[in-house]
Structure formats: structure tokens, C-alpha cells
Amino acid sequence: MDRITPLLWLLFSAGGTVAAFLFPIHLFLTGLAFPLGWLEPPPYELLHRLLTHPVTRLYLLVLISLPLFHWAHRFRYTLYDGLQLKHLTELIAVLCYGAALLGTAATAYLLWNVA
Amino acid sequence: MSADPHYTLYHPRWYRRRVSVWWWLKNPSYARFVLRELTSVFVAFFAVVYLWQLHALVQGPEAYGQFLARLRTPLFLAVNTVAFLFVLFHAITWLNLTPKAMVVRLRGKRVPDWAILGANYAAWLVLSVAVAFVLLRR
Numbered sequence: 001m002d003r004i005t006p007l008l009w010l011l012f013s014a015g016g017t018v019a020a021f022l023f024p025i026h027l028f029l030t031g032l033a034f035p036l037g038w039l040e041p042p043p044y045e046l047l048h049r050l051l052t053h054p055v056t057r058l059y060l061l062v063l064i065s066l067p068l069f070h071w072a073h074r075f076r077y078t079l080y081d082g083l084q085l086k087h088l089t090e091l092i093a094v095l096c097y098g099a100a101l102l103g104t105a106a107t108a109y110l111l112w113n114v115a
Numbered sequence: 116m117s118a119d120p121h122y123t124l125y126h127p128r129w130y131r132r133r134v135s136v137w138w139w140l141k142n143p144s145y146a147r148f149v150l151r152e153l154t155s156v157f158v159a160f161f162a163v164v165y166l167w168q169l170h171a172l173v174q175g176p177e178a179y180g181q182f183l184a185r186l187r188t189p190l191f192l193a194v195n196t197v198a199f200l201f202v203l204f205h206a207i208t209w210l211n212l213t214p215k216a217m218v219v220r221l222r223g224k225r226v227p228d229w230a231i232l233g234a235n236y237a238a239w240l241v242l243s244v245a246v247a248f249v250l251l252r253r
Contacts, residue, residue: 013216015158016205016209017209019158019202019205019206019209020205020206020209020210020239021206021238021239021242021243022242022243022246023158023161023202023205023206024199024202024203024206024239024243025242025243025246025247026161026165026246027161027195027198027199027202028199029246029247029250029251030164030165030168030186031161031164031186031191031192031195031196031198031199032192032195032196032199034183034186035183035186035187035191035192035195036192039251040251040253041183042250042251043253044172044175044176044179044180046252046253047172047179048172050249051169051172051173060165060169063162063165064162064165064166064169067158067159067161067162068159068162070155070158071155071156071158071159071162074152074155075152075155075156075159077152078149078152078153078155081152082136082139082149082152083136084134084136103162103163103166106166106170107166107169110166110169110170110173111169113173114172114173115173
């Protein structure tokens with residue numbers, strides 16, 4: 001665990017930066033502006049055409065995976081400090097990073113299988 | 116002498132005060148710290164929403180239509196509103212820390228905090244406009 005700690009901090013800060021720069025606009029459009037009818041959601045054909053481009057796939061992998069690792073790292077310490085669960089260190093670490101790995105695998109699988 | 120196994124002669128037990136689970140509510144700056152830490156939950160939530168959208172797009176037009184309909188339900192609108200506020204809080208606190216996290220030097224002189232902050236906020240604006248341009252283009 002100690003040997004990969006620097007990597008985990010790197011993923012944390014890379015994911016935090018991706019989430020800071022890109023999540024507000026994506027969440028505003030997808031979560032609020034499109035459902036509330038303020039703006040027209042992109043038609044299926046447009047998004048599907050975008051998905052066929054390798055750059056979009058790489059973008060989505062980065063956009064989904066890195067923020068998940070950011071969450072895993074930060075939430076792990078939130079549980080330690082906020083709820084004082086220091087005795088469950090290993091279980092929490094496995095669940096948090098495991099969930100981020102699972103999300104990354106699912107994203108990669110879907111992107112690989114875009115027809 | 117060793118009747119009590121917890122008793123050691125020269126090493127008394129550590130004195131630790133019990134701290135309440137709600138320690139962070141006692142002081143506004145502690146509360147802000149915990150709120151900032153909790154932004155990660157909403158970051159993960161939205162990452163999962165985007166993964167869900169990707170899944171729908173891979174499945175086909177009907178699945179994408181169902182995804183859009185789901186996001187129009189009051190539950191998702193409420194959660195997304197809260198998530199948007201938390202993600203915004205994350206973005207602002209994250210960008211405001213950049214001058215402290217990275218010290219940039221140009222010709223031996225430290226680049227002032229306001230310049231690093233300005234560059235980050237400008238990048239945020241440019242990236243947001245670019246994303247909006249791609250998703251709103253017809």
C-alpha cells in the first residue's frame with residue numbers, strides 16, 4: 001500500500017482537476033439545462049457520431065475514470081476523519097479504490113464496444 | 116505485581132479525549148472543510164451518471180431516450196441541483212488552491228498568485244465554452 005500511495009495522490013489530484021474544469025459544465029447541461037428544457041439535448045445521432053471518434057472515447061475515459069479515483073481517495077479520508085473509522089482502514093481502501101477500478105473497467109468495456 | 120495486564124509500570128495508557136463524530140459542526144471552518152471533502156461524493160455521482168449515459172448510447176436510441184426521460188424526473192432534478200452546487204464548490208475551492216499547490220517561477224521570480232488564479236479561471240471558462248459548443252452544435 002505504501003508503495004502506491006504517491007500514485008494514489010497523483011490520481012486524486014488529476015481527477016480533482018478534471019472534475020473542477022469539466023464537471024460543472026457537463027452537469028449543468030446534462031443534469032439541469034437539458035431536462036428542464038432550457039436547451040435542446042443533443043440528438044442520439046450526434047452523440048453516437050462523436051463516440052465513433054477515438055479522441056471522444058479517450059476524453060470520456062479520462063472524464064469518468066479519473067474523477068472516480070479522486071472520489072475514492074478523498075472519500076476514504078472523509079470516512080477516516082469524519083466518522084472516525086480508522087480501525088476499518090483496509091476494508092474502506094479496498095471498497096473505495098475497488099469501486100473506482102470497477103467504474104473504469106466498465107467505461108473502458110463500453111468504449112471498446114461502441115459499434 | 117502483574118495482576119492487572121493493562122497496567123505497565125513506566126508506560127501509562129495514552130490519554131485520549133473522546134471526540135464526537137460531529138466535531139466538525141462546532142466551527143464554521145471545520146464545517147466548510149467537511150463540506151469540501153463531501154464534494155467528492157457528488158463528483159462520483161456525476162461520473163456514474165455519465166457512465167450510465169454512455170451505456171445508454173451504446174445500447175441504442177431507445178435507451179438514450181429513456182435516459183433523457185429519467186433525468187427529467189423530480190428526483191433526478193433535485194439530486195442534480197444539489198450535485199451541481201457541490202461540484203461548483205469543488206471547482207472553486209480546487210482552483211483557489213492552485214497558487215498554493217504549484218509555485219511557478221519565471222526567470223527566477225515567483226509568478227504572483229493572482230496570475231495563476233487568473234490563468235486557471237480562464238482555462239475553466241475556455242473548456243466550459245468548448246464543451247457547450249460541442250454539445251449544442253447541430
